[in-house]
Amino acid sequence: MSNAFSSSHEQYEGVGTGTTCQAPDLLPEGSRQVLSDFAHPSELLGKIHLTPQRTDLPATFPLIEVPRFGYGDRLCWISYGNATDWGLVIGRFYSYAPHSHCWQWCYLIWLDSGSPSAAWIRADIAWEDDLEPLDKEAAQ
Amino acid sequence: MNPRPLSSREQDLIDRYSYCQLGMTPQRFYAKWQVSQEDMAAICSRSVSTVRGWFRKGRSYRRPTPVDLRHLALMDFLLDNFDQIPADLRHALCSTEQENDHT
Numbered sequence: 009m010s011n012a013f014s015s016s017h018e019q020y021e022g023v024g025t026g027t028t029c030q031a032p033d034l035l036p037e038g039s040r041q042v043l044s045d046f047a048h049p050s051e052l053l054g055k056i057h058l059t060p061q062r063t064d065l066p067a068t069f070p071l072i073e074v075p076r077f078g079y080g081d082r083l084c085w086i087s088y089g090n091a092t093d094w095g096l097v098i099g100r101f102y103s104y105a106p107h108s109h110c111w112q113w114c115y116l117i118w119l120d121s122g123s124p125s126a127a128w129i130r131a132d133i134a135w136e137d138d139l140e141p142l143d144k145e146a147a148q
Numbered sequence: 149m150n151p152r153p154l155s156s157r158e159q160d161l162i163d164r165y166s167y168c169q170l171g172m173t174p175q176r177f178y179a180k181w182q183v184s185q186e187d188m189a190a191i192c193s194r195s196v197s198t199v200r201g202w203f204r205k206g207r208s209y210r211r212p213t214p215v216d217l218r219h220l221a222l223m224d225f226l227l228d229n230f231d232q233i234p235a236d237l238r239h240a241l242c243s244t245e246q247e248n249d250h251t
Contacts, residue, residue, distance in 0.1 A: 085195070085197035085198075088200070088204065088208060090197075090200055092197050093195045093196065093197040106211045107207075107209060107210055107211060117195075119195065123195075124186075124195075124196055124197075125186075125189060125194075125195035125196050125197065128189070128190040128193070129189075129190075129193050129194070129195060132194055132195040132197075132198055133198075134195075134197070134198065135210070138197075138201065138210065
């Protein structure tokens with residue numbers, strides 16, 4: 009299955025990260041027409057057409073940015089003031105990130121048993137820019 | 149055991165499921181049902197840290213995947229229609245391990 013994340017009827021933020029990658033249109037033209045055909049967002053449920061985005065693998069692959077984190081690194085999600093999850097890097101893949109309009113590294117995090125979400129899952133994925141070292145001082 | 153061949157009706161069902169565009173946004177689900185973000189994380193098998201990103205604004209907003217949207221839509225469908233599903237099918241669909249042990 010493609011990693012090209014599809015659109016929903018939400019208004020997604022289209023904020024770049026300052027990187028040099030090309031910013032494809034979030035919603036293909038056909039989708040915009042479909043969205044405009046409905047008067048109210050509630051009418052869209054079950055009727056949205058999740059057209060794949062134009063998210064071709066960068067032509068330079070595998071000559072791409074080096075991942076910031078390695079296997080076994082202890083990372084946490086950036087908290088933004090809330091309790092956050094943490095764990096070990098056990099995997100990573102390169103994928104299109106809709107929030108930055110770029111391809112970037114995504115990590116598979118094996119959650120620590122004390123992490124809040126460990127009550128219902130063992131692992132989750134997270135974009136590189138949503139993660140930071142758990143031991144910031146040690147990382148520096 | 150050999151796999152069972154599909155009838156045209158069953159093949160049609162697979163096609164409809166495969167190309168189903170069912171999806172519900174976290175915002176709509178959260179507005180419709182009195183749930184916590186932890187509940188939504190469990191429904192979608194995601195961390196609560198990931199789910200919080202779906203509700204942030206601006207640069208730190210993160211988009212749910214189509215799989216997340218489908219999980220929420222299916223949960224919404226079940227919540228709306230659970231009572232209309234026959235009891236034996238409900239147990240087959242969502243039985244707990246303890247219930248399984250007794251059957």
